Amino acid sequence: MKTITVLPGDGIGPEVTTSAVRVLRALFEKSGRDVQFIEKKIGGAAIDTFGTPLPQETIDQCHNSDAILLGAVGGPKWNAQSMNVRPEQGLLGIRKTMGLFANLRPVEAFDTLIDSSPIKRSFVEHVNFVIVRELTGGLYFGRPSERRGAHHEQVVDTLSYSKNEIERVVEKAFQLAMKRNKKLTSIDKANVLESSRMWRELVNQIAERYPEVTVSHQLVDSAAMQLITNPAQFDVLVTENMFGDILSDEASVITGSLGMMPSASLRSDKVGLYEPAHGSAPDIAGQGIANPLATILSAALLLRYSLDMDQEAAQIEKAVRNVLSQGYHTCDLQMEQPNNHIVNTAEITDLVINAVNENQTIA
Numbered sequence: 284m285k286t287i288t289v290l291p292g293d294g295i296g297p298e299v300t301t302s303a304v305r306v307l308r309a310l311f312e313k314s315g316r317d318v319q320f321i322e323k324k325i326g327g328a329a330i331d332t333f334g335t336p337l338p339q340e341t342i343d344q345c346h347n348s349d350a351i352l353l354g355a356v357g358g359p360k361w362n363a364q365s366m367n368v369r370p371e372q373g374l375l376g377i378r379k380t381m382g383l384f385a386n387l388r389p390v391e392a393f394d395t396l397i398d399s400s401p402i403k404r405s406f407v408e409h410v411n412f413v414i415v416r417e418l419t420g421g422l423y424f425g426r427p428s429e430r431r432g433a434h435h436e437q438v439v440d441t442l443s444y445s446k447n448e449i450e451r452v453v454e455k456a457f458q459l460a461m462k463r464n465k466k467l468t469s470i471d472k473a474n475v476l477e478s479s480r481m482w483r484e485l486v487n488q489i490a491e492r493y494p495e496v497t498v499s500h501q502l503v504d505s506a507a508m509q510l511i512t513n514p515a516q517f518d519v520l521v522t523e524n525m526f527g528d529i530l531s532d533e534a535s536v537i538t539g540s541l542g543m544m545p546s547a548s549l550r551s552d553k554v555g556l557y558e559p560a561h562g563s564a565p566d567i568a569g570q571g572i573a574n575p576l577a578t579i580l581s582a583a584l585l586l587r588y589s590l591d592m593d594q595e596a597a598q599i600e601k602a603v604r605n606v607l608s609q610g611y612h613t614c615d616l617q618m619e620q621p622n623n624h625i626v627n628t629a630e631i632t633d634l635v636i637n638a639v640n641e642n643q644t645i646a
């Protein structure tokens with residue numbers, strides 16, 4: 284039997300993981316797969332119960348899982364707490380403890396959502412790329428990271444990488460590019476940062492083993508602009524942890540909403556952690572209106588990468604497309620077509636499950 288650990292977290296986290304688990308259960312029932320779901324706490328919810336954002340029982344359970352499905356962590360309730368008990372530390376901690384160094388964030392402009400993006404239709408049409416974000420090193424993990432001085436008048440954060448940390452994520456990005464359109468864009472700040480210069484050197488070295496892949500380098504500031512002005516040029520992007528964090532929220536604008544961007548955090552074996560790219564959205568939490576599609580699409584990635592269930596993954600993706608193409612969407616998406624229906628989190632989940640059940644085969 285396979286085990287999926289569910290970490291709902293905070294804010295809209297429990298709302299969107301509930302949706303994704305419902306879709307997964309429907310699929311497992313249909314395909315006769317024996318999969319158990321075990322829920323554990325992380326983030327603010329864990330601080331409230333255990334005094335820590337990443338309790339040992341959560342870590343142990345994740346280590347005994349085939350895959351992890353996570354909602355989101357954080358919220359204003361925990362913002363006043365000192366840094367070592369912030370909910371976000373739970374998320375960073377589980378990624379690091381599990382060694383999940385490669386975060387894949389696919390960006391696809393679905394036909395029916397093209398006009399939901401504020402970017403011109405001609406720029407967004409046919410866009411389909413994946414951001415590969417380094418996830419367990421870089422600026423979010425470098426030490427020291429602290430306040431200094433008698434009056435805490437100074438502060439330091441550190442961007443640190445070993446060769447191996449860069450090589451393994453770049454290798455993953457090349458492997459992905461080989462399965463796609465064989466185009467890799469590495470994003471850095473090599474005109475300023477030593478870490479970026481080493482990053483660039485290693486990308487060029489690894490490129491020699493992938494002669495079919497066309498490699499280019501872009502500075503992160505210009506890449507941020509080109510993501511909006513010419514997103515169709517991209518196939519696979521690979522970049523440092525914080526650069527990838529920021530660029531992926533920016534890229535979500537192409538999809539119509541942050542609520543449309545799934546992610547898979549991977550390592551060398553099949554175990555992975557799957558979560559939407561968005562946060563806990565405290566401004567809409569508890570209202571039942573969150574868009575669960577990023578988490579449902581993350582569940583599809585879970586099936587593909589951790590459970591070898593490619594066909595079922597494709598069924599979820601097809602179901603999501605079908606529901607959107609019928610004009611159903613949550614209120615974060617702006618749709619102006621005539622058959623436009625705004626629905627809530629539970630309703631869009633029901634529609635996806637119905638669409639999964641109706642489509643026995645993949646077109």
Ligand SMILES: NC(=O)C1=CN([C@@H]2O[C@H](COP(=O)(O)OP(=O)(O)OC[C@H]3O[C@@H](n4cnc5c(N)ncnc54)[C@H](O)[C@@H]3O)[C@@H](O)[C@H]2O)C=CC1
Pocket residue numbers: 295299354355356357358359371374541542543558559560561562563564565566567572573574575577615
């Ligand atoms: N992976 C994680 O657990 C992440 C956690 N965070 C945490 O989340 C908290 C809130 O952060 P924010 O900066 O507000 O970012 P956020 O991603 O939670 O929200 C940004 C905006 O997007 C909207 N939004 C996000 N997801 C949505 C969805 N599924 N459906 C509809 N609308 C959606 C929100 O309502 C908000 O207006 C913070 O504590 C932050 O640290 C932020 C990013 C990722």
Ligand SMILES: CC(C)CC(=O)C(=O)O
Pocket residue numbers: 371374375423528560561
């Ligand atoms: C705690 C943050 C690094 C979470 C975040 O913004 C993300 O992973 O996208």
Ligand SMILES: [Mg+2]
Pocket residue numbers: 528529532560
């Ligand atoms: Mg982020």
